[in-house]
Amino acid sequence: xxxxxxxxxxxxxxxxxxxxxxxxxxxxxxxxxxxxxxxxxxxxxxxxxxxxxxxxxxxxxxxxxxxxxxxxxxxxxxxxxxxxxxxxxxxxxxxxxxxxxxxxxxxxxxxxxxxxxxxxxxxxxxxxxxxxxxxxxxxxxxxxxxxxxxxxxxxxxxxxxxxxxxxxxxxxxxxxxxxxxxxxxxxxxxxxx
Numbered sequence: 636x637x638x639x640x641x642x643x644x645x646x647x648x649x650x651x652x653x654x655x656x657x658x659x660x661x662x663x664x665x666x667x668x669x670x671x672x673x674x675x676x677x678x679x680x681x682x683x684x685x686x687x688x689x690x691x692x693x694x695x696x697x698x699x700x701x702x703x704x705x706x707x708x709x710x711x712x713x714x715x716x717x718x719x720x721x722x723x724x725x726x727x728x729x730x731x732x733x734x735x736x737x738x739x740x741x742x743x744x745x746x747x748x749x750x751x752x753x754x755x756x757x758x759x760x761x762x763x764x765x766x767x768x769x770x771x772x773x774x775x776x777x778x779x780x781x782x783x784x785x786x787x788x789x790x791x792x793x794x795x796x797x798x799x800x801x802x803x804x805x806x807x808x809x810x811x812x813x814x815x816x817x818x819x820x821x822x823x824x825x826x827x828x
Protein backbone atom coordinates (compact mmCIF):
# COMPACT_ATOMS: atom_id res chain seq x y z
CA UNK A 636 0.00 0.00 0.00
CA UNK A 637 1.32 3.44 -0.96
CA UNK A 638 1.75 6.16 1.66
CA UNK A 639 1.38 8.94 -0.94
CA UNK A 640 -2.12 10.34 -1.06
CA UNK A 641 -3.81 10.46 -4.48
CA UNK A 642 -3.98 14.24 -4.39
CA UNK A 643 -0.20 14.49 -4.09
CA UNK A 644 0.65 11.79 -6.62
CA UNK A 645 1.98 13.28 -9.83
CA UNK A 646 0.25 12.34 -13.01
CA UNK A 647 2.51 10.88 -15.60
CA UNK A 648 2.01 12.35 -19.03
CA UNK A 649 2.41 10.68 -22.41
CA UNK A 650 5.92 12.07 -22.87
CA UNK A 651 6.98 10.60 -19.52
CA UNK A 652 5.58 7.20 -20.48
CA UNK A 653 7.26 7.39 -23.92
CA UNK A 654 10.56 8.27 -22.25
CA UNK A 655 10.39 5.26 -19.93
CA UNK A 656 9.22 3.02 -22.77
CA UNK A 657 12.07 4.18 -25.03
CA UNK A 658 14.58 3.64 -22.23
CA UNK A 659 13.23 0.14 -21.50
CA UNK A 660 13.10 -0.94 -25.18
CA UNK A 661 16.60 0.35 -25.93
CA UNK A 662 17.92 -1.34 -22.78
CA UNK A 663 16.45 -4.67 -23.87
CA UNK A 664 17.71 -4.23 -27.42
CA UNK A 665 21.21 -3.18 -26.26
CA UNK A 666 21.42 -6.08 -23.80
CA UNK A 667 20.40 -8.48 -26.59
CA UNK A 668 23.05 -7.02 -28.90
CA UNK A 669 25.76 -7.20 -26.22
CA UNK A 670 25.66 -11.01 -26.32
CA UNK A 671 26.91 -11.12 -29.93
CA UNK A 672 30.32 -10.53 -31.53
CA UNK A 673 32.31 -7.25 -31.46
CA UNK A 674 30.28 -5.40 -34.09
CA UNK A 675 27.00 -6.39 -32.48
CA UNK A 676 28.35 -5.23 -29.12
CA UNK A 677 29.32 -1.91 -30.66
CA UNK A 678 25.88 -1.63 -32.29
CA UNK A 679 24.30 -2.42 -28.87
CA UNK A 680 26.32 0.40 -27.29
CA UNK A 681 25.19 2.81 -30.03
CA UNK A 682 21.55 1.67 -29.55
CA UNK A 683 21.87 2.18 -25.77
CA UNK A 684 23.39 5.62 -26.31
CA UNK A 685 20.67 6.67 -28.80
CA UNK A 686 17.92 5.23 -26.56
CA UNK A 687 19.27 7.15 -23.57
CA UNK A 688 19.56 10.32 -25.65
CA UNK A 689 15.98 9.99 -26.97
CA UNK A 690 14.74 9.19 -23.46
CA UNK A 691 16.55 12.26 -22.07
CA UNK A 692 15.13 14.49 -24.81
CA UNK A 693 11.61 13.26 -24.07
CA UNK A 694 12.17 13.78 -20.32
CA UNK A 695 13.49 17.33 -20.89
CA UNK A 696 10.50 18.12 -23.07
CA UNK A 697 8.23 16.82 -20.29
CA UNK A 698 10.08 18.92 -17.71
CA UNK A 699 9.73 22.02 -19.91
CA UNK A 700 6.03 21.33 -20.38
CA UNK A 701 5.52 20.85 -16.63
CA UNK A 702 7.52 24.00 -15.92
CA UNK A 703 5.34 25.97 -18.35
CA UNK A 704 2.23 24.47 -16.77
CA UNK A 705 3.52 25.32 -13.32
CA UNK A 706 4.36 28.88 -14.40
CA UNK A 707 0.89 29.26 -15.89
CA UNK A 708 -0.69 27.96 -12.68
CA UNK A 709 1.52 30.16 -10.52
CA UNK A 710 0.74 33.17 -12.74
CA UNK A 711 -2.97 32.51 -12.31
CA UNK A 712 -2.51 32.04 -8.56
CA UNK A 713 -0.47 35.25 -8.41
CA UNK A 714 -3.22 37.10 -10.26
CA UNK A 715 -5.84 35.70 -7.88
CA UNK A 716 -3.66 36.59 -4.93
CA UNK A 717 -3.15 40.09 -6.37
CA UNK A 718 -6.91 40.48 -6.80
CA UNK A 719 -7.43 39.38 -3.18
CA UNK A 720 -4.75 41.83 -2.03
CA UNK A 721 -6.36 44.66 -4.01
CA UNK A 722 -9.75 43.85 -2.48
CA UNK A 723 -8.19 43.71 0.98
CA UNK A 724 -6.37 47.00 0.43
CA UNK A 725 -9.59 48.61 -0.77
CA UNK A 726 -11.35 47.35 2.32
CA UNK A 727 -8.50 48.72 4.47
CA UNK A 728 -8.82 52.09 2.70
CA UNK A 729 -12.54 52.15 3.45
CA UNK A 730 -11.90 51.24 7.09
CA UNK A 731 -9.19 53.92 7.31
CA UNK A 732 -11.59 56.45 5.78
CA UNK A 733 -14.24 55.59 8.35
CA UNK A 734 -11.66 55.77 11.16
CA UNK A 735 -10.32 59.12 9.90
CA UNK A 736 -13.84 60.58 9.75
CA UNK A 737 -14.54 59.24 13.23
CA UNK A 738 -11.22 60.65 14.44
CA UNK A 739 -12.05 64.08 12.97
CA UNK A 740 -15.48 63.97 14.59
CA UNK A 741 -13.92 63.07 17.95
CA UNK A 742 -11.33 65.84 17.56
CA UNK A 743 -14.14 68.32 16.90
CA UNK A 744 -15.98 67.08 19.97
CA UNK A 745 -12.77 67.30 22.02
CA UNK A 746 -12.20 70.89 20.89
CA UNK A 747 -15.82 71.78 21.72
CA UNK A 748 -15.53 70.07 25.10
CA UNK A 749 -12.25 71.88 25.81
CA UNK A 750 -13.88 75.21 24.98
CA UNK A 751 -16.84 74.36 27.23
CA UNK A 752 -14.48 73.34 30.05
CA UNK A 753 -12.59 76.63 29.69
CA UNK A 754 -15.85 78.59 29.73
CA UNK A 755 -17.08 76.65 32.76
CA UNK A 756 -13.78 77.25 34.56
CA UNK A 757 -14.16 80.97 33.97
CA UNK A 758 -17.73 80.75 35.25
CA UNK A 759 -16.56 78.83 38.35
CA UNK A 760 -13.87 81.45 39.00
CA UNK A 761 -16.42 84.25 38.63
CA UNK A 762 -18.83 82.47 40.98
CA UNK A 763 -16.04 81.85 43.50
CA UNK A 764 -15.18 85.56 43.41
CA UNK A 765 -18.84 86.47 43.88
CA UNK A 766 -19.08 83.95 46.72
CA UNK A 767 -16.04 85.50 48.41
CA UNK A 768 -17.57 88.99 47.96
CA UNK A 769 -20.85 87.79 49.43
CA UNK A 770 -19.06 86.20 52.38
CA UNK A 771 -17.21 89.46 53.05
CA UNK A 772 -20.50 91.36 52.81
CA UNK A 773 -22.11 88.84 55.17
CA UNK A 774 -19.27 89.29 57.67
CA UNK A 775 -19.58 93.06 57.37
CA UNK A 776 -23.36 92.93 57.92
CA UNK A 777 -22.90 90.53 60.79
CA UNK A 778 -20.39 92.93 62.32
CA UNK A 779 -22.85 95.81 61.89
CA UNK A 780 -25.68 93.83 63.44
CA UNK A 781 -23.60 92.86 66.41
CA UNK A 782 -22.30 96.41 66.87
CA UNK A 783 -23.30 98.15 70.07
CA UNK A 784 -26.03 100.69 69.55
CA UNK A 785 -26.14 103.41 72.14
CA UNK A 786 -29.30 105.33 72.83
CA UNK A 787 -28.96 109.06 72.73
CA UNK A 788 -30.24 110.78 75.82
CA UNK A 789 -33.38 112.86 75.40
CA UNK A 790 -33.57 115.70 77.65
CA UNK A 791 -36.02 118.14 76.67
CA UNK A 792 -36.98 120.70 79.23
CA UNK A 793 -39.00 123.62 78.58
CA UNK A 794 -41.16 124.60 75.71
CA UNK A 795 -40.69 123.45 72.15
CA UNK A 796 -39.97 126.16 69.65
CA UNK A 797 -42.15 126.57 66.55
CA UNK A 798 -39.31 125.28 64.39
CA UNK A 799 -39.06 122.12 66.45
CA UNK A 800 -42.81 121.68 66.23
CA UNK A 801 -42.64 121.75 62.43
CA UNK A 802 -39.86 119.17 62.38
CA UNK A 803 -41.70 116.80 64.68
CA UNK A 804 -45.13 117.40 63.22
CA UNK A 805 -44.41 116.02 59.75
CA UNK A 806 -44.71 112.49 61.06
CA UNK A 807 -41.21 111.22 60.54
CA UNK A 808 -38.19 111.65 62.66
CA UNK A 809 -35.84 114.47 61.88
CA UNK A 810 -32.51 113.73 60.22
CA UNK A 811 -29.13 114.44 61.75
CA UNK A 812 -29.04 117.78 59.99
CA UNK A 813 -32.46 118.64 61.36
CA UNK A 814 -31.44 117.56 64.87
CA UNK A 815 -28.43 119.81 64.66
CA UNK A 816 -30.73 122.70 63.85
CA UNK A 817 -33.06 121.80 66.71
CA UNK A 818 -30.34 121.55 69.29
CA UNK A 819 -28.60 124.75 68.23
CA UNK A 820 -29.71 127.72 70.23
CA UNK A 821 -31.17 130.41 68.03
CA UNK A 822 -29.17 133.56 67.93
CA UNK A 823 -26.92 132.77 70.77
CA UNK A 824 -29.65 131.73 73.20
CA UNK A 825 -28.96 128.85 75.49
CA UNK A 826 -31.51 126.23 76.33
CA UNK A 827 -32.18 125.43 79.84
CA UNK A 828 -30.99 122.07 80.71
